[in-house]
Amino acid sequence: MRFILRRLGFYLIAFWVSITLNFLLPRFMPGDPVSRMFARTQDRMQPEQIEALRRLLGVDDRPLWEQYIGYLHNMLTGQMGVSISRFPTPVTEVIASQVGWTLLLGGTALVIAAVLGNLLGILAAWRRGGAIDSALPPILIFIGSFPYFWLAMGALYLFGVTLGWFPIRHAFSDTIEPSFSWEFMSDVGMHLVLPALTIVLVSVGGWMLGMRNTMIATNAEDYITMAEAKGLRPGRIMFRYAARNAMLPSVTSFGMSLGFVVGGALLTEVVFAYPGVGYQLLNAVQGLDYPLMQGLFLTITAAVLLANFLVDILYVRLDPRVRSN
Amino acid sequence: MTSSIATTASTVSGETLAGSRPGNPVGLMPDGGGALPPQGSVRQPNRTLLHGLLTNKKAMAGTAILLTFIALALFAPLLFPDNPSKITGMASQEPDAEFWLGTTAKGQDVLALTIHGARSSLLVGLTVGFASTFIGILVGLASAYFGKFIDEALSLTTNVFLLLPGLPLLVILAAFLPPGLGTVILVLVVTGWAGSARVLRSQALSIRSKDFVAAAVVTGERPMRIMFREILPNMASIVMGTLLACIIYGIGAQAGLEFLGLGDVSTVSWGNNLYWAGNEGALLTGSWWVFVPSGLCIALVAFSLSLINYAVDEVTNPRLRKIARRKIQTTKPVAAGKRGAA
Numbered sequence: 229m230r231f232i233l234r235r236l237g238f239y240l241i242a243f244w245v246s247i248t249l250n251f252l253l254p255r256f257m258p259g260d261p262v263s264r265m266f267a268r269t270q271d272r273m274q275p276e277q278i279e280a281l282r283r284l285l286g287v288d289d290r291p292l293w294e295q296y297i298g299y300l301h302n303m304l305t306g307q308m309g310v311s312i313s314r315f316p317t318p319v320t321e322v323i324a325s326q327v328g329w330t331l332l333l334g335g336t337a338l339v340i341a342a343v344l345g346n347l348l349g350i351l352a353a354w355r356r357g358g359a360i361d362s363a364l365p366p367i368l369i370f371i372g373s374f375p376y377f378w379l380a381m382g383a384l385y386l387f388g389v390t391l392g393w394f395p396i397r398h399a400f401s402d403t404i405e406p407s408f409s410w411e412f413m414s415d416v417g418m419h420l421v422l423p424a425l426t427i428v429l430v431s432v433g434g435w436m437l438g439m440r441n442t443m444i445a446t447n448a449e450d451y452i453t454m455a456e457a458k459g460l461r462p463g464r465i466m467f468r469y470a471a472r473n474a475m476l477p478s479v480t481s482f483g484m485s486l487g488f489v490v491g492g493a494l495l496t497e498v499v500f501a502y503p504g505v506g507y508q509l510l511n512a513v514q515g516l517d518y519p520l521m522q523g524l525f526l527t528i529t530a531a532v533l534l535a536n537f538l539v540d541i542l543y544v545r546l547d548p549r550v551r552s553n
Numbered sequence: 554m555t556s557s558i559a560t561t562a563s564t565v566s567g568e569t570l571a572g573s574r575p576g577n578p579v580g581l582m583p584d585g586g587g588a589l590p591p592q593g594s595v596r597q598p599n600r601t602l603l604h605g606l607l608t609n610k611k612a613m614a615g616t617a618i619l620l621t622f623i624a625l626a627l628f629a630p631l632l633f634p635d636n637p638s639k640i641t642g643m644a645s646q647e648p649d650a651e652f653w654l655g656t657t658a659k660g661q662d663v664l665a666l667t668i669h670g671a672r673s674s675l676l677v678g679l680t681v682g683f684a685s686t687f688i689g690i691l692v693g694l695a696s697a698y699f700g701k702f703i704d705e706a707l708s709l710t711t712n713v714f715l716l717l718p719g720l721p722l723l724v725i726l727a728a729f730l731p732p733g734l735g736t737v738i739l740v741l742v743v744t745g746w747a748g749s750a751r752v753l754r755s756q757a758l759s760i761r762s763k764d765f766v767a768a769a770v771v772t773g774e775r776p777m778r779i780m781f782r783e784i785l786p787n788m789a790s791i792v793m794g795t796l797l798a799c800i801i802y803g804i805g806a807q808a809g810l811e812f813l814g815l816g817d818v819s820t821v822s823w824g825n826n827l828y829w830a831g832n833e834g835a836l837l838t839g840s841w842w843v844f845v846p847s848g849l850c851i852a853l854v855a856f857s858l859s860l861i862n863y864a865v866d867e868v869t870n871p872r873l874r875k876i877a878r879r880k881i882q883t884t885k886p887v888a889a890g891k892r893g894a895a
Contacts, residue, residue, distance in 0.1 A: 242713045249717075253729050369863070373801075373855035375808045378827060378848035385836040385844075494720050495809055509721055510813055513728040521725060528721050536716060 231550055235540045239533045246529040250522045251299050255292075303526065309519035313512065319523035323505065327527065329399050330504035333496065334489030336420060337427035342485070344428070345435020346478055350471045352436065353443035354462075361440070368433030380426045380499040387422060394422045397501035423500045427493070431485070438481060442474040449473075476547060483539030490531040605868030606861075612868075615860030622854055626671035637665040637821050645840050655842040658833035666826050667846040673822035674804055674851070677734065681741040681803030686796040688742070689749030694780040696750075697757030708754065714747035723806065727815040737816050741806050748802075749795040756791045760784050790869040797862040801855045808851050823847040 302308070308319040352361040371379070388396035400406065400416050446452070447470055455465045494506030501507065505524055512520040544550050606612040625632075635641070640660040648655040654663035692711060696704040723744050730736040760766065761784060769779045785792070810816050811824025814832075818825060826847040830836070835843040 238709070238712065239716075241709065242716050245713050246717055253725065369859050370852070370856050373859060374852040375805055375812070375824075375827075375848060377809060377812050378844075378851070381831065381836060381844070382848075385841075389837065490718065494724065495812075498813065506721070509724060513724055513815070516728075521728065525721055525725050528718050529716075532716060532718050 231544060232541060235537060239537050243530065243533055246526065247300065247303050248296075250303075250525060251296060254518060308523035308526070311512075311517055311520045313515040313517040313520065319520050322508065322520060323523055323527050326503055326505050326508050327490075327531075329502060330490055330493055330497070330506065332416075333420060333423055333502060333504060334427075334493045337424040337431070337493075338482075338485055338489050340424065341428040341431040342435055342478070342482055345432040346439045346471075346475075348432070349436040349439025350443055350466060350474075353440045353447060353474075354466050354470070356444070365433070365437060365440070368436060372430055372433045374430070376426070376430050377495045377499050379430060380423070380496060383422055383426050384499060395419050396422075399503050419502075423493075423496045423502055427496055435478070435481070439471075439474060439478055442477050443470055446470045446474040476543075479539065479543065479546060483536045486532070486535030486539070489535075490528045606864055609864040609868060611860045612864035615857040615864065618853055618857035619861070622671055622850070622857075623675065625668050626675050629668045629672055632668060633662070633665040635665070637661065637669040645838065645843075648842050654846055655840070657829065657843050658835065658838070658840065659829075663843055663846060666821055667823070667850060669821045670823040670826050670847060671850065673734065673820050674807065674824065675854070677738055677741070677807045677822070678800050678804035678854070680738050681745060681807070682796055682800030684738070684742045685746040685799040685803070686749050686792065688746040689753045689795060689799075690785065690792065692746075692750040693753030693757045694784060696754045697761040698776060698780050698784065700761075707750075711747045711750045711754070714744075715751060717744075719744045719806075720809070723810060724813065724815060727810060732815075733817050734820060737807055737810060740810070741803055745799060745802050745806070749799055752795055753788065753791060756788045757784055760787050790865055794862055794865050797858045797865070801858050801862075804851060804854060823851050 306320055311317050311319050311322050314322055348360060348364060352358070352364065355361060384396055387393050395401065395418060399419050400412065401419075404412050404415050406412060452465060452470055455469045460469075490505060493502075493504060494509060496502065497504045497507035498510055505528060509521065509524045509528075511517075512524060638661060641662050642652055642656045642660050644656065644660045645658050646652055646656040646660075652662050652664065654667065656662060657666070692707050696707045723740055726740045726743065727736065730740065766779060766783055769783050774783070807816065807822070808824035808827065811818075811822060812828050812831065814828055816822070816824060816828075818828070824847075827844065830840075830844045830847075833843075835841075
């Protein structure tokens with residue numbers, strides 16, 4: 229329990245830091261974001277919009293601490309202002325409409341990569357020097373060396389443009405009305421293949437190598453020898469004795485990667501024009517939509533922190549050493 | 554008096570280290586005990602690391618690739634004295650005798666762009682790598698040496714920075730700061746230092762608890778000396794690994810940032826080459842030669858660094874070494890036999 233409370237306190241601090249960062253960035257950066265934005269959107273801005281924006285970005289005349297209190301209050305009550313590029317939609321609404329796609333894409337890719345990578349790692353460590361162990365790691369390291377977006381664009385060109393097997397952009401075809409029909413679901417699935425596959429391709433190597441190296445250490449433990457001496461089946465020893473004890477670091481990196489799901493899919497979403505949070509963040513940055521930018525960053529951070537907190541709770545369940553402390 | 558105890562302390566350091574590496578092939582121990590000058594025995598682990606790397610095929614291959622790129626970057630102005638962005642040929646020409654890698658949609662020579670691009674990409678990657686590792690070393694050593702409040706505060710900062718989602722933070726920072734090479738470096742260091750700090754701190758902590766550090770404290774050595782002369786040399790391999798990982802991060806993240814159009818678009822670098830390739834629709838028109846070289850270069854550099862990193866791991870962690878399979882292990886003889894059978 230103490231462990232959980234400590235972690236919770238830590239995540240609250242981290243969240244506070246990201247809000248404060250959001251607050252300070254536009255106020256202390258060289259150049260004035262509001263005037264930059266005026267230059268771009270002179271005619272389209274309403275007076276009340278300008279006023280709200282000034283307050284959000286701290287160009288009003290109140291003392292700094294008063295602005296800060298007001299800002300904290302707004303953020304904690306979910307008042308993130310109104311999007312500029314999609315006026316007059318509130319920022320929260322814009323985000324809500326997109327977060328689902330990101331979770332779908334990132335979640336699918338993460339689960340596939342983690343399961344596949346860990347399985348490969350277990351097998352590689354179990355048969356040291358075997359085919360999987362000697363051939364796969366160098367190949368995966370080499371693939372992992374390519375910039376992610378480059379591989380994604382390559383895949384897009386090869387499978388989307390040249391071969392035409394998969395659709396090249398968006399999350400579903402414009403011609404189909406979103407519904408829970410089989411037609412729509414399969415269309416979404418087809419749009420998901422390329423983005424998810426490219427993420428799996430670059431991330432599976434990390435999972436595999438991590439698992440392999442931990443498992444090699446576990447394989448040398450006495451209880452493995454004991455299990456063999458008892459005459460247990462190799463499959464049972466491999467999964468229930470060795471792999472099970474080598475899983476803990478993977479659980480931790482799973483928590484870290486859940487962060488990647490929301491934030492890191494940015495490049496994927498940009499390349500495939502997938503309508504998720506990351507794609508929207510880049511659009512907001514390019515359109516100088518500061519309220520939306522800040523709202524998105526906070527949402528992403530909150531998601532990352534929440535995911536890590538959940539993993540911490542899981543950890544208490546998995547590792548008795550944490551409980552006893 | 555002080556010097557003789559210091560000598561003993563550093564001898565202990567050598568022994569502890571050799572002892573902690575069970576599979577050390579030659580069984581390298583400090584040769585003469587007390588007869589050695591202090592810094593000689595402190596440097597011992599570095600020399601073994603270097604020796605191990607020089608005989609490791611992966612390390613040599615990685616170094617060769619890396620040096621080739623560094624040489625290309627250095628000699629780029631001699632090879633292509635013209636401004637690489639200058640339009641020299643027809644638009645979207647396929648590779649031929651005149652333009653070995655073809656031309657872009659604007660008519661620029663892709664080979665010149667690629668070789669000149671190495672300059673900015675390697676410069677940013679190396680700067681970011683060294684800067685992040687340096688901050689990581691400072692934070693890690695200070696945390697481990699001083700402990701208590703300082704450790705708590707530094708660890709908290711490190712962990713918060715680790716948790717803040719990197720790429721979105723990168724994008725936000727790049728959006729607020731004025732564009733330029735300095736901004737890119739600054740942003741990458743801000744988002745990249747925390748990872749190295751965490752790794753280096755935990756390693757420094759374990760060395761901090763060793764007897765030879767306690768001995769150094771008792772002899773009244775200055776904190777700076779203990780941190781940089783006693784603790785730091787003993788974690789050389791981890792520092793090296795961290796540095797390589799940071800450089801890889803720097804090169805990759807710069808390319809990503811520039812690809813999104815958030816870098817300094819006016820400079821020639823691999824990331825910007827790819828940004829323009831994407832912008833001019835190189836792939837949609839089938840001009841693969843504009844798109845492939847820069848990406849391949851990033852991959853080759855990152856791969857060479859990974860190879861060296863992997864080799865450092867192999868040299869310092871005997872369990873990962875291939876030959877170590879049938880070796881007689883004094884600590885776990887049964888386990889070693891089992892693994893040979895499996």
